[in-house]
Amino acid sequence: MEPENSAVTHDDHRFPGGCQAVGSVLSRIGDKWSVLVVMLLAGGPKRFSELKRAIGTISQRMLTLTLRGLERDGLVTRTVTPTIPPRVDYELTDLGHSLCGPVRGIGDWAFENHGRIEAARQRYDGRQEGAG
Numbered sequence: 001m002e003p004e005n006s007a008v009t010h011d012d013h014r015f016p017g018g019c020q021a022v023g024s025v026l027s028r029i030g031d032k033w034s035v036l037v038v039m040l041l042a043g044g045p046k047r048f049s050e051l052k053r054a055i056g057t058i059s060q061r062m063l064t065l066t067l068r069g070l071e072r073d074g075l076v077t078r079t080v081t082p083t084i085p086p087r088v089d090y091e092l093t094d095l096g097h098s099l100c101g102p103v104r105g106i107g108d109w110a111f112e113n114h115g116r117i118e119a120a121r122q123r124y125d126g127r128q129e130g131a132g
Helices: 018-029 032-041 048-055 060-072 094-131
Strands: 076-081 087-092
Touching: 018 032, 032 048, 032 060, 032 087, 032 094, 048 060, 048 087, 060 076, 087 094
Parallel strands: none
Antiparallel strands: 076 087
16 A cells, blocks of 8 residues: 655655655755746746846856756756857756746745744854854
Protein backbone atom coordinates (compact mmCIF):
# COMPACT_ATOMS: atom_id res chain seq x y z
CA MET A 1 0.00 0.00 0.00
CA GLU A 2 1.32 3.47 -0.93
CA PRO A 3 1.91 5.87 1.92
CA GLU A 4 -0.54 8.78 2.06
CA ASN A 5 2.31 11.31 1.87
CA SER A 6 3.91 10.69 -1.50
CA ALA A 7 6.88 13.02 -1.00
CA VAL A 8 10.17 11.58 -2.22
CA THR A 9 12.58 10.76 0.59
CA HIS A 10 16.28 9.98 0.49
CA ASP A 11 15.59 6.26 0.88
CA ASP A 12 12.61 6.10 -1.48
CA HIS A 13 13.15 2.94 -3.58
CA ARG A 14 11.10 4.43 -6.44
CA PHE A 15 13.61 7.21 -7.00
CA PRO A 16 17.18 6.02 -6.38
CA GLY A 17 19.52 8.96 -5.77
CA GLY A 18 16.48 11.23 -5.45
CA CYS A 19 18.02 13.67 -3.00
CA GLN A 20 21.11 14.18 -5.16
CA ALA A 21 19.00 14.67 -8.29
CA VAL A 22 16.63 17.11 -6.63
CA GLY A 23 19.54 18.83 -4.89
CA SER A 24 21.23 19.69 -8.17
CA VAL A 25 18.01 21.24 -9.49
CA LEU A 26 17.36 23.14 -6.27
CA SER A 27 20.90 24.51 -6.27
CA ARG A 28 20.12 26.15 -9.62
CA ILE A 29 16.63 27.44 -8.97
CA GLY A 30 17.34 28.29 -5.34
CA ASP A 31 20.22 30.57 -6.21
CA LYS A 32 19.24 34.20 -5.55
CA TRP A 33 20.50 35.41 -8.93
CA SER A 34 18.62 32.68 -10.80
CA VAL A 35 15.42 33.55 -8.97
CA LEU A 36 15.81 37.23 -9.84
CA VAL A 37 16.57 36.50 -13.50
CA VAL A 38 13.56 34.16 -13.80
CA MET A 39 11.33 36.79 -12.19
CA LEU A 40 12.57 39.44 -14.62
CA LEU A 41 12.26 37.22 -17.69
CA ALA A 42 8.70 36.28 -16.70
CA GLY A 43 7.69 39.63 -18.22
CA GLY A 44 9.22 38.74 -21.59
CA PRO A 45 12.58 38.66 -23.35
CA LYS A 46 15.33 40.93 -22.09
CA ARG A 47 18.78 41.91 -23.24
CA PHE A 48 21.81 41.29 -21.02
CA SER A 49 22.15 45.01 -20.26
CA GLU A 50 18.46 45.24 -19.27
CA LEU A 51 18.88 42.36 -16.84
CA LYS A 52 22.05 43.84 -15.37
CA ARG A 53 20.46 47.25 -14.95
CA ALA A 54 17.29 45.80 -13.36
CA ILE A 55 19.21 43.66 -10.87
CA GLY A 56 21.78 46.33 -10.14
CA THR A 57 23.96 44.54 -7.60
CA ILE A 58 25.04 41.63 -9.81
CA SER A 59 28.44 41.64 -11.50
CA GLN A 60 28.71 41.10 -15.23
CA ARG A 61 30.56 37.83 -14.62
CA MET A 62 27.93 36.51 -12.19
CA LEU A 63 25.08 37.42 -14.54
CA THR A 64 26.88 35.64 -17.39
CA LEU A 65 27.38 32.52 -15.25
CA THR A 66 23.77 32.61 -14.05
CA LEU A 67 22.39 32.92 -17.59
CA ARG A 68 24.64 30.11 -18.83
CA GLY A 69 23.47 27.85 -16.02
CA LEU A 70 19.82 28.64 -16.70
CA GLU A 71 20.39 28.00 -20.40
CA ARG A 72 22.18 24.72 -19.68
CA ASP A 73 19.29 23.59 -17.50
CA GLY A 74 16.79 24.37 -20.26
CA LEU A 75 15.11 27.26 -18.46
CA VAL A 76 16.35 30.09 -20.69
CA THR A 77 17.10 30.48 -24.39
CA ARG A 78 19.73 32.82 -25.78
CA THR A 79 19.10 34.37 -29.18
CA VAL A 80 21.84 36.25 -31.04
CA THR A 81 20.74 38.69 -33.73
CA PRO A 82 23.59 39.37 -36.17
CA THR A 83 23.70 43.15 -36.00
CA ILE A 84 26.61 45.46 -35.21
CA PRO A 85 27.04 45.12 -32.31
CA PRO A 86 25.33 41.74 -32.02
CA ARG A 87 22.05 41.81 -30.10
CA VAL A 88 21.61 39.04 -27.55
CA ASP A 89 18.20 38.38 -26.02
CA TYR A 90 17.32 36.00 -23.20
CA GLU A 91 13.89 34.45 -22.82
CA LEU A 92 12.29 31.81 -20.64
CA THR A 93 11.54 28.45 -22.24
CA ASP A 94 8.30 26.60 -21.52
CA LEU A 95 10.16 24.88 -18.69
CA GLY A 96 11.34 28.25 -17.41
CA HIS A 97 7.79 29.62 -17.52
CA SER A 98 6.62 26.62 -15.49
CA LEU A 99 9.00 27.81 -12.75
CA CYS A 100 7.46 31.30 -12.60
CA GLY A 101 4.61 30.34 -10.27
CA PRO A 102 6.80 28.78 -7.57
CA VAL A 103 9.44 31.52 -7.91
CA ARG A 104 6.80 34.24 -7.71
CA GLY A 105 5.40 32.53 -4.62
CA ILE A 106 8.80 32.49 -2.94
CA GLY A 107 9.48 36.08 -4.02
CA ASP A 108 6.11 37.28 -2.71
CA TRP A 109 6.72 35.44 0.55
CA ALA A 110 10.16 37.09 0.89
CA PHE A 111 8.73 40.57 0.27
CA GLU A 112 5.84 40.01 2.69
CA ASN A 113 8.08 38.66 5.45
CA HIS A 114 11.25 40.72 4.98
CA GLY A 115 10.44 42.97 7.95
CA ARG A 116 9.71 40.05 10.26
CA ILE A 117 12.91 38.29 9.23
CA GLU A 118 14.99 41.45 9.69
CA ALA A 119 13.48 41.94 13.17
CA ALA A 120 14.26 38.31 14.07
CA ARG A 121 17.85 38.75 12.88
CA GLN A 122 18.27 41.85 15.01
CA ARG A 123 16.87 40.06 18.08
CA TYR A 124 19.16 37.08 17.45
CA ASP A 125 22.23 39.25 16.84
CA GLY A 126 21.47 41.24 20.02
CA ARG A 127 21.35 38.03 22.04
CA GLN A 128 24.62 36.83 20.50
CA GLU A 129 26.38 40.11 21.34
CA GLY A 130 25.10 39.91 24.93
CA ALA A 131 26.29 36.30 25.26
CA GLY A 132 29.82 37.06 24.11
